[in-house]
Amino acid sequence: MLKGENITKDFGGLRVLGDVSFEVKEGSIFGLIGPNGAGKTTVFNIISGLLKPTAGRVIFNGKDITKRPPYEITSYGISRTFQNIRVFKEMTLLENVLVGMHRLFSYSAFSMFFDLPIKRSEEKALREKAFEILSIVRLTDKADLKAESLSYGEQRKLELARALATEPKLLLIDEPAAGMNPAETEELMEEIVHINGKGYTICLIEHDMKVVMGICSHIAVLNFGELIAEGSPDEIKANPEVIEAYLGKEEQSA
């Protein structure tokens, strides 16, 4: 479904990604892991169009989306969440989700101004839909609260809901388990599997190995901007290079 071909990204003299290639199969949960600074979020930024690669291509369902702007890439069916949570803090939960659904709206400014039936009916229908999406992440009781009043974990769920609202085919989720306790992490894992079950392909960046090994069907490992391993969870677990990449970091901090 999604292919990254020989992606390289340089920032000035610094090479952040070097010749990275990977493939995400439709319907799977794909894990992207690696030590901090390995370039994982950069990959997401390139896929979603926020960054242009220095070299290489991104192909989505046969279409080259490498140089397309983010809003266009979203229309092709890719959506994402952010590592440092970027919900719209001053808007309510419902409004956040409605923003995600904005492509589904079609009424004109004229209809808005004269409060025409089409505007009212669209708003009503899509608000109901937004409510349903909030129910997937179990946040309906806080629908009219401002996003900033949510806890960290709840904001993560909101971001997920908002990304789902764009009706993507592929969902990029960036470190969803960060800052969560074990119980929340369990719940998160269930939710991701649940969403995947509904037909959304998922690409996941995550540090929590329990999550990665638990739900991913295929994993790619980055280290210092290079792809050092790719395979099933068992293969990755046993891969000596991967172990060294992670262990090496542990030894440094010991």
Added chain:
Amino acid sequence: MSELITSFWQTYNTLFYTTFVHGMLALSIYITLSCGQLSLGNAAFMGIGAYTATLLTMKAGAPFGVSLIAGGFLPAVVALIIGIPTLRLSGVYLAMATLGFGEVVRVVILNMEITGGSLGLNGVPLKTELWHLILVMGILIYFFIKLRNSRFGRILEAINEDEVAASVMGIRATYYKVWAFAIGAFIAGVAGGLNAHFTFFISPREYGFEPAVDILTFAVLGGTRTLWGPLAGSTILTILPELFRFLGPYRLALNGIILVLVVLYLPNGIINRDTFTNLRRFFKKEENA
């Protein structure tokens, strides 16, 4: 009693009208601020609108309404043209670019014969009446209220809060920013046309840098989170110097002091989102006491 009202009106009607015009100008910058864009070009757009409307009524004998609408359209078209390259800039760079653009407009007006150059245009017919101002203001307020709970209002606010996140949600930010810019220009242009037709005389100086900055301060003082903020800011900053006329030139210093104080202690302006909820709570407490 009615004599009192008549003489009050005779003295202060211009102030009244001006307050309306300033309110419209504040709203014109409000719409661009509401998607995170600072435009200092609205005085220039006002000028384009003023001159367009005036030339149409004076030289072409056009009906007032037509002149006003034309006076709104021309700046909007200009805004669309310059908005596309300019709105790729952000923050301060955008502010300076729009300011520079405003200067260019002022200079162009200064040098065209048809506009009367630096001498301006004299003898603009008195056409603006109170009901015009109330009507236009009413329409504007209605528009902004409708905007707030519509998909467009949400899009603008999303862009304002986090343009990157908004773009990833599929929002084409530049498109909406340019439209907001153009609508702001339209409003400023209409305000300019209305203003010209009760001040008898227009000159390029009225549409330069200082007025552009004034418009910005209306909005910032009042608060840029709701549509009532800029209206409050413009009203206060327009009426205050009149109330303190006896201070002579120092009365503007008062505006400056208020501005600094508000910026320091009321960073979101006088009216922000929670002001109304807080006021309601405050009054409820008094009732229960």
Added chain:
Amino acid sequence: MFLQQIANALALSAVYSLFAIGFTLIFGVLEVITLAHGAVFMMGAFAGLIAATKFNAGLALTLLASMIVSGLAGYLIDLIAVGPLRKRKFHHLAPMIATIGCATIITSTYQGIFGAEAYRFPFDFVPSTSYDIGGIQLTLLQLIIIGISLFLMVVLIFFLKKTRWGKAVRAVAENPKTAALLGIPVEQVFRLTMSISSAFGGAAGVLTGLNFNTIHTFMGGPILHRGIAVIILGGMGDIRGAMAGGLILGFSEILSVAYISSDFRDAISFGLLFLILLVRPSGIFGKVIERKG
């Protein structure tokens, strides 16, 4: 005749650059557009005027007085208006608005005190001798203006490159957080920058007052427009940009007055400005600003 215009253009450019350097330095270090720079310029001009007329000061003291007064004004503006905003979470435009407030306070106060009339320096304050240099007639005044401007710019560049405080300023301009981690007293650097930049603005003020032999309380406005044009042309936050922009603006103004017509002076300058805005909005030396999405 053309050579003569060069003399005029150089003098004008020198002052524009001097003014713009302060402006751009504040932007580069504090990331604030100070719209009070014109008011500070005007304060410098009046300080110089008073020193020359009331205290019979010579040129050097006049210049010193203007720089001290303006520098102090800049210090106070940072102390009272801009500085406190750094400690709070503010709208990114708040400092600029605060400087607008300061400018209004300063300008209207001066208008209350000095009124709207134009003041002059004492007759022959600078003797009206002229010199022939390479075929160009430069008056002593023009030489002084160019000389002092260059001198101040050189001093500033030396300060920034070679002295400890100068390097601290550059470090803070690069990244205040990193600079703080390195132990640099960032607050003091901000104050210092405001003071120095405003002093330069004041110097530009008194030199302009001398150049045109007119000082009035409205002179802050036009120069502020020019200053903005200069830094847009040259690129914000870069001293070379201020100098390049000053040269471009000064020359285009003088030459268009001489060869086209004085009506078009502003049109040419701002036409240039607008072109740059469309083609390369970051200016000649500015960093190219990329936007995501």
